[in-house]
Amino acid sequence: MPCFLLIALEGPMTAFGAEAVDARGVVRDWPGASLLTGLLANALGLMRTEAEAHQRLQERLVFGVRIDRPGSRFTDFQTAVLSRDDRGWTTRGAPEGRAGGTATYGSPHIRERDHIADMALTVALRLEPAEEVPTLENLGAALDQPARPLFLGRKACPPARPLNGGLVEAQDLMAALARATVFDPAPRPIIVLPDDPEIDPQWERLVVSDRRNWISGVHAGSRVFRRGRLKER
Template sequence: MPRHLLMRLEAPLIAFGGETIDKFGVIRDFPALSMVTGLLANALGYRREESGLHERLQSRLLIGARLDSDVQRLTDFQTAQLGKDDLGWTTWGTPEGRRGGPDAYSSPHLRYRDYHASLNVLVALRLEPAAETPTLDDLAQALDRPARPLFIGRKSCLPSRRVFAGWQDATNILEALKAVPFPESPIRLRLQWPDGEGVLAGDRVLDLCDERNWSSGVHGGWRPVREGVFDAPGGAT
């Protein structure tokens, strides 16, 4: 029976990023495959320019998630006054200024960022092929002794508890998510998992664009996932 690694993503603020349009940074309810890849790669110590390592890790990952708390969203309004000599840090290594000429610096830089408040998410994952490096054991060790600080979606979203949450043997991702003890009080739990990794009564199939091209830095392609709901009987987490 396949072994699955469990992660507990819990923090005062979490950002499962979606499509960013202009100055609006929206979020999704479930963690993207690219976000989990980035979190694990950060723990392993991969450098951003090592796109081949990121691509291979992403291609091997099978992930599913269970929301163990209600979704509460908030929008953070962010503003910064930049002078003409101020440059912003970017993930691609080139300092960024403001477009629009000298008049662009007469007003502040504005943007809106959505966050999940006090979210508690269980993630189950495995790697295929399992014997290739890094293995699940390598990932577990890296999560407990990360090469760099871990964050959940954005650098301000620091985990409030241990990310590595143990192991679960199960036939597929869905069964792994269902086998882990549920929250203490009964709750209708929402789940998302890859198509082909189990079926839940009343679930639906969606096409999700959450794979990153780590060379170009953009998202593309589609993968089928299932989303469903079931009533947890209540138990200890």
């Protein structure tokens, strides 16, 4: 029977990024593959420059999500005055300067960032192949003692509790999520699973781009998930 790692994600704020356009940072109510990959890679101590290790970890992830407490959405309106001399760090590990004429810096830099407050959910995941390193046991140990601080999306979103929910054996993702402790005992929490012929066809169909090409540094492609309610136990 397959083994699954349960990950508890709860915090005062979460920001599970979705497909963004321009300066608006939108979020989904569940984490995608790239976010889980980054979270686990950070716990393991992988550097951003280890793109192939990130890519391989993402390729091995098979996961589903149970939303125990949906929380409430809000938008953070951000402004910053930037000058031509200001420099910022990039994901490449080197500072980057700014271009443009002096007049282009007369107005503030404006962004909007969506968040979800007081959300709680559980992720059940397995790795294919299971015996390849890192294993589920390695991931669980890394969540218990992460190499670096962990966040639920953005750095302003720390977790409110330990993330490692333990290992369980179950027939499939649905069964693994049904076995996990529920944060807020709701009769039928929301479930998000990768599309499968055995899932109720009435479940909502979601087309998302949640996988990152860690070599090129961009998200690409799409795949289908299904969202519905867990059957009463």
